[in-house]
Amino acid sequence: MKFGVVVFPGTWSDRDCGWVIDQVLGGQLQYLWHKDADLKGCDCIILPGGFAYGDYLRTGAIARFAPVMEKVGEFADRGGLVWGICNGFQILCEAGLLPGALIRNASMEFRCEWTNLVVERNDLPYTSRCAELEVIRVPISHGEGSYFADPATLSRLEQNGQVVFRYCDAAGRVAPGANPNGSLHNIAGITNKRGNVLGMMPHPERCSEPELGGTDGLKLFRSVVESTARVLVS
Amino acid sequence: MTVKEIDEKRLREVALTPHEYRVIVEQLKRQPNAVELGMLGVLWSEHCSYKTSKALLRRLPSSGPAVLQGPGENAGAVDIGKGWAAVFKIESHNHPSAIEPYQGAATGVGGIIRDVIAMGARPIALLDSLRFGPLPASQHHFEGVVAGIGGYGNCIGIPTVAGEVYFEDCYTQNPIVNAMCVGLVAVDRLMRARAEGTGNTLLLVGADTGRDGIHGASFASVELDESSAERRPAVQVGNPFLEKCLLEACMDLAHTDAVVGIQDLGAAGLTSSVAECAGRVAGAGARIDVSRVPRREKGMTPYDVMLSESQERMLVVVQRGREAEVESIFRAWDLTSAVIGEVTDDGLLTIVDGQKEVARLPVGLLTDGAPLRRLTGVAPPARPTLELDRLQPLVDPGASLLRMLASANLSSRRGIFRRYDHMVGDSTVIPPGGDAALVRVKGTRLGLAMTTDCNSRYCHLDPNLGAQLAVAEAARNIVATGAQPLAVTDCLNLANPDRPEVYWELEETIAGLAQACRVLELPIVSGNVSLYNEHGSGGESAIYPTPVIGMIGLLEDYGRRLEAGLRNEGDFVLLVGSTHNDLGGSEYLKVEHGLVAGRPPALDLARERATHKLILEAARADLLRSAHDCADGGMLVALAECCMLGGIGVRCPALKPEAPVRTDSAFFGESPSRFIVSVQSRAMPEMQTLARRHHIEISLIGLAGGNVIEFEGQFRVSLAEMRQAWEGALIK
Numbered sequence: 001m002k003f004g005v006v007v008f009p010g011t012w013s014d015r016d017c018g019w020v021i022d023q024v025l026g027g028q029l030q031y032l033w034h035k036d037a038d039l040k041g042c043d044c045i046i047l048p049g050g051f052a053y054g055d056y057l058r059t060g061a062i063a064r065f066a067p068v069m070e071k072v073g074e075f076a077d078r079g080g081l082v083w084g085i086c087n088g089f090q091i092l093c094e095a096g097l098l099p100g101a102l103i104r105n106a107s108m109e110f111r112c113e114w115t116n117l118v119v120e121r122n123d124l125p126y127t128s129r130c131a132e133l134e135v136i137r138v139p140i141s142h143g144e145g146s147y148f149a150d151p152a153t154l155s156r157l158e159q160n161g162q163v164v165f166r167y168c169d170a171a172g173r174v175a176p177g178a179n180p181n182g183s184l185h186n187i188a189g190i191t192n193k194r195g196n197v198l199g200m201m202p203h204p205e206r207c208s209e210p211e212l213g214g215t216d217g218l219k220l221f222r223s224v225v226e227s228t229a230r231v232l233v234s
Numbered sequence: 235m236t237v238k239e240i241d242e243k244r245l246r247e248v249a250l251t252p253h254e255y256r257v258i259v260e261q262l263k264r265q266p267n268a269v270e271l272g273m274l275g276v277l278w279s280e281h282c283s284y285k286t287s288k289a290l291l292r293r294l295p296s297s298g299p300a301v302l303q304g305p306g307e308n309a310g311a312v313d314i315g316k317g318w319a320a321v322f323k324i325e326s327h328n329h330p331s332a333i334e335p336y337q338g339a340a341t342g343v344g345g346i347i348r349d350v351i352a353m354g355a356r357p358i359a360l361l362d363s364l365r366f367g368p369l370p371a372s373q374h375h376f377e378g379v380v381a382g383i384g385g386y387g388n389c390i391g392i393p394t395v396a397g398e399v400y401f402e403d404c405y406t407q408n409p410i411v412n413a414m415c416v417g418l419v420a421v422d423r424l425m426r427a428r429a430e431g432t433g434n435t436l437l438l439v440g441a442d443t444g445r446d447g448i449h450g451a452s453f454a455s456v457e458l459d460e461s462s463a464e465r466r467p468a469v470q471v472g473n474p475f476l477e478k479c480l481l482e483a484c485m486d487l488a489h490t491d492a493v494v495g496i497q498d499l500g501a502a503g504l505t506s507s508v509a510e511c512a513g514r515v516a517g518a519g520a521r522i523d524v525s526r527v528p529r530r531e532k533g534m535t536p537y538d539v540m541l542s543e544s545q546e547r548m549l550v551v552v553q554r555g556r557e558a559e560v561e562s563i564f565r566a567w568d569l570t571s572a573v574i575g576e577v578t579d580d581g582l583l584t585i586v587d588g589q590k591e592v593a594r595l596p597v598g599l600l601t602d603g604a605p606l607r608r609l610t611g612v613a614p615p616a617r618p619t620l621e622l623d624r625l626q627p628l629v630d631p632g633a634s635l636l637r638m639l640a641s642a643n644l645s646s647r648r649g650i651f652r653r654y655d656h657m658v659g660d661s662t663v664i665p666p667g668g669d670a671a672l673v674r675v676k677g678t679r680l681g682l683a684m685t686t687d688c689n690s691r692y693c694h695l696d697p698n699l700g701a702q703l704a705v706a707e708a709a710r711n712i713v714a715t716g717a718q719p720l721a722v723t724d725c726l727n728l729a730n731p732d733r734p735e736v737y738w739e740l741e742e743t744i745a746g747l748a749q750a751c752r753v754l755e756l757p758i759v760s761g762n763v764s765l766y767n768e769h770g771s772g773g774e775s776a777i778y779p780t781p782v783i784g785m786i787g788l789l790e791d792y793g794r795r796l797e798a799g800l801r802n803e804g805d806f807v808l809l810v811g812s813t814h815n816d817l818g819g820s821e822y823l824k825v826e827h828g829l830v831a832g833r834p835p836a837l838d839l840a841r842e843r844a845t846h847k848l849i850l851e852a853a854r855a856d857l858l859r860s861a862h863d864c865a866d867g868g869m870l871v872a873l874a875e876c877c878m879l880g881g882i883g884v885r886c887p888a889l890k891p892e893a894p895v896r897t898d899s900a901f902f903g904e905s906p907s908r909f910i911v912s913v914q915s916r917a918m919p920e921m922q923t924l925a926r927r928h929h930i931e932i933s934l935i936g937l938a939g940g941n942v943i944e945f946e947g948q949f950r951v952s953l954a955e956m957r958q959a960w961e962g963a964l965i966k
Contacts, residue, residue: 054474110654112388
């Protein structure tokens with residue numbers, strides 16, 4: 001099981017993801033340079049947080065054209081695990097690997113704070129260690145994390161059960177007051193229909209050690225390690 | 235040569251005085267040409283030359299066993315053990331932020347980050363010390379600055395972990411924006427910006443050079459006036475994405491030994507960075523060909539190129555013959571680099587434009603030639619005194635508490651720090667909102683505590699004592715996390731020193747700073763002076779002296795950190811330290827009586843030091859469950875913070891201070907050298923023994939528990955009411 005962490009110019013969660021994989025999880029880590037169209041045999045590709053290419057023009061809009069992204073797309077099409085966190089989620093939407101878009105927070109301000117997420121799918125490679133409808137605490141850190149999609153897309157997502165994480169209060173209630181950025185349906189993370197591509201705005205790599213305030217993020221990393229054996233890459 | 239022979243307008247443009255011009259002509263034995271005059275003008279500006287403050291600054295202690303690099307480099311550095319050095323510095327960006335708040339603050343952050351990078355260190359944390367006029371009138375400054383700090387720091391991926399913000403009338407036209415950066419580097423990889431080795435190559439890296447920011451340094455050295463808005467072209471525009479690439483590329487330079495030194499291009503651009511690099515090596519000079527500097531626009535003159543303050547540029551001194559090796563590292567990050575010159579041994583800074591020589595100046599004249607200004611300080615008229623006997627007694631401490639928690643200077647800062655990424659890096663062990671932030675050093679158990687502090691109202695009432703109190707409070711914030719205070723960076727923000735009372739404030743500030751740092755054994759390893767923070771000439775809009783203290787401290791094992799919030803029901807809540815009638819300059823006086831008057835609290839530095847020892851010994855002996863500095867707003871505000879941060883109330887017997895201490899002083903007075911701590915009941919005897927040994931008074935405030943603060947028979951306020959007041963003020 002080898003994690004590949006993609007590094008674009010302007011990415012900054014690469015080192016945090018790398019730290020958790022390498023130092024906390026004791027897993028195999030490979031950084032993947034944006035200019036290299038080569039996934040180096042990795043089993044799970046992480047598109048980490050940051051401001052790839054400065055997020056100039058529009059978040060993720062330039063990054064999707066990076067040489068590495070072509071390979072990431074092919075890998076996802078074959079059922080490989082592709083996990084976009086924060087800026088990575090934005091890039092996945094721009095690349096068309098996930099539906100919808102992330103727009104400016106409703107507050108019009110950047111938000112860095114802890115959020116509660118209810119896990120609506122625990123049958124995915126990313127969430128198998130979570131209980132059904134478990135509430136996990138994971139911090140957000142973004143200015144453009146408000147999930148948006150047209151009504152048809154949104155209802156398709158809901159019907160297919162593609163919403164993985166929703167912002168909720170500590171008791172698990174999906175309420176407007178628990179929505180930090182104005183995301184439609186309180187959406188914090190979604191998957192594709194096949195369940196191998198995950199995009200989420202919150203940062204699990206920031207809550208994988210008790211000294212950083214919580215360890216719920218580690219559940220997701222552990223899930224991936226345990227689940228990869230079950231996912232067939234054709 | 236007389237001054238009349240030079241166009242006086244020209245002199246004003248480069249902010250040189252006729253006397254300074256005469257010195258230049260004397261030294262050069264000729265008239266400088268226009269390019270030379272511009273270069274001398276920026277380097278002799280107050281901002282670059284410290285001509286007004288230099289003699290005074292020599293009084294500050296800057297050495298100590300842990301100091302690896304004191305003032306004079308891009309940033310200071312101290313040894314923190316396990317092979318690591320902490321590199322840090324604070325700098326002002328007040329004038330640009332007054333004109334263009336977003337870009338002013340953003341480029342302030344960008345500049346201080348480059349200072350840390352130039353030392354070879356990876357920046358791990360940012361802090362900001364801000365002052366504005368009261369809201370809502372100063373909303374434009376406040377909003378722009380907060381957004382600018384976030385815009386730059388969030389994008390570049392360095393956490394903003396601590397800081398402070400205060401609102402006072404005196405900052406209405408002159409907001410204060412001081413940014414501090416802390417970085418880490420292996421001790422044996424600490425870089426220095428020295429132009430060593432004749433024939434070595436000067437490589438300019440990063441952004442192309444444009445016309446932005448020309449004369450920024452001179453601009454920072456004059457008072458703002460009605461024409462200041464027209465100076466907007468002197469404010470630079472930041473590109474945090476470019477700086478992120480520059481940062482990573484500079485970190486990759488660690489893979490080669492071809493680099494001799496790195497220097498940030500900040501105020502006064504290429505002129506100052508080359509001159510400073512050469513100035514640090516005896517006899518060294520440099521030759522620069524401006525035609526080789528990559529440009530953003532056409533038609534730039536050598537003058538423009540040498541004075542441009544375009545952001546996100548670094549100067550790298552590379553071993554001759556190994557340029558390709560270094561350039562390939564920058565190319566990997568898609569960064570432009572260009573060989574623009576070389577190190578010489580003639581002690582001259584020679585500027586050529588292709589074949590044509592355009593300037594030739596002795597390095598020493600540029601860096602150390604500015605005649606020091608010898609001003610005379612005169613104490614201002616006495617500040618308003620405070621007659622305690624005439625002060626209305628405290629009626630309802632609970633109601634006063636709620637009003638104070640809701641006041642601009644005491645309310646929760648969550649509305650600000652949630653707009654800053656304070657977590658990136660996976661190292662923020664104590665996040666913003668407590669006393670000091672604590673950032674761990676990955677791969678070790680070390681924790682670096684960091685804070686900025688200054689109560690400028692105290693400094694206004696007594697600049698010497700105010701400066702001492704600022705150092706003491708910063709140290710207390712560090713100690714409250716369980717860390718040992720280690721070293722200081724200072725940013726001295728004052729008004730126009732040409733007025734004798736302001737120069738007196740500068741003298742007194744530095745004297746107070748020196749004394750406090752000496753007694754508390756805290757070397758000042760880096761810093762910055764920002765003068766002329768006033769508008770117009772009458773002094774009515776002068777800022778209070780604002781010597782911002784940035785301090786770092788060391789905790790051997792971050793697992794043993796202390797935080798401010800109460801942790802367990804049933805714990806004893808104690809006040810450590812003695813309380814006097816210290817209402818002078820207090821928030822209580824301002825909020826409840828509308829007064830800025832009296833003397834700041836008296837400070838006994840030996841006692842301050844003993845109190846720190848007591849807290850740190852108690853922490854190491856595992857006696858403490860929480861610790862919080864008791865400062866602005868006094869004991870009751872600090873207690874309320876302990877409760878809100880911990881989510882636990884406290885029940886107390888009635889507070890009946892012994893005469894002559896008044897009840898209002900006991901609740902809201904700001905006697906220094908005090909902490910609020912909580913301890914388990916069985917740790918009490920040991921805590922008492924320890925306190926006696928250090929001759930420090932401790933008294934029981936109450937018992938942790940429930941969801942109210944109650945002083946029996948006096949008042950009762952719920953946590954919910956306090957939170958509403960505290961969080962309501964700055965959160966929309």
